[in-house]
Amino acid sequence: MDLRDLKGIDDLIASLEANVVLPLENDALAAELDLKPKRGILLAGPPGTGKTTVGRALAHRLKSKFFLVDGTFIAGTAGFYQGISQVFEAAKQNAPSIVFIDDTDVIFEDSEEYGLYRYLLTMLDGLESESAGRVCVIMTAMDVGSLPPALVRSGRIELWLETRLPDEEARAAILGEHLAKLAGPIGAADPGELAAQAEGLTGADLKRVVEDGKALFAYDKVRGFDLRPAEEYFLAAIGTVRANKRCYEEAVRRARERRKEPVETR
Known part of the structure; x- marks a missing residue:
């Protein structure tokens, strides 16, 4: 992907x-x-708006000049310091290069990880030298509020980019691209009509809509039911995706509330 x-x-x-x-x-x-x-770029935005996809596209474009750190994998592990150090050292040795730290907010959402962020600041500050001046660090975050102020201050983060929810035109383009891959009547659904009913959905959500819609179509076809207009299958899928998103958001809200509850001591 480019x-x-x-x-x-x-x-x-x-x-x-x-x-x-x-x-x-x-x-x-x-x-x-x-x-x-x-030197430092922050990609901030809701889940599913393309932050990690941008990273993959950059990796494809720059090939061997791209070094990935996955925050969800490395946060809280014993090898964090060694892993981060090795990545930054390899990036400097192979400059010009990019260090892409995915889900940075996951690393810092726990107050106990203060030492990790201080260590990362040290690595970032080490890029000020002329020899490391062609290393760029790109970080992604869903919850910018979880990031320490010292990390996002001017000088460490020089460019702040926001990945937003797609507008109606972008939703139609995304849906059209996925629908074009489908053979038969199901692929003839009007992406514009679907896009108008999909406000608030991310690019990842829209991909899920197409996958779920074609599954509903396949079920009716196999069971010998009368086939409905193609749009109806995808509109039903939009309703299901919205319901799933509400359940996920409620689960996240409850999890955050539990983390804020004081621990009972005896």
Whole structure:
């Protein structure tokens, strides 16, 4: 997947092209204009809005110059410090390069992880040297409020990009791309009609809508039921996805409330 294949985030992609890709790919122009990639970039936005997909697209574009740290995997593990250190050292040795830290807020949501964030700050500050000046750190976060202020202050995070929910035009483009892959009558559904009923859904949600809709169509076809207009299957799937999102959001809310409850001591 290439950056330009991503739908509905044209401004974000243009900013990454100018501030990251161009300085890393065009050595001659970078030398002529003294261009350096931004030292720190934050991709912030709700789940499913394409933050990790952007990282994968960057990895495809830059190939061996991309180093991934998965916050959900490494947070709280005994090897965190060694793992982070090895990643940053490899990035400096292979500069120009990108260190992509996915789900950064997961690393810092627990107050007990204070030492981890201080260590990460040390790594970031180490990129100020001229020899490491062509290493860019891109972090993603769903809950920016979980990030320590010292991490997002000017100088460490030089560019703040927001991944937003797709608007109606972007939703239609995303749905159209998925529907185009379907053969037969189910693929003839009107993406514009579906997009108008899918406000508030993310790109990941829309992919799920298409998957669930075609499953409903297949069930009716196999059972010999009268087939409905294609749009009806996807509209039913939109309702199911919305219900699942409400359940997930409620579960997250309750989990956060439990974390805030004082621990009873005896």
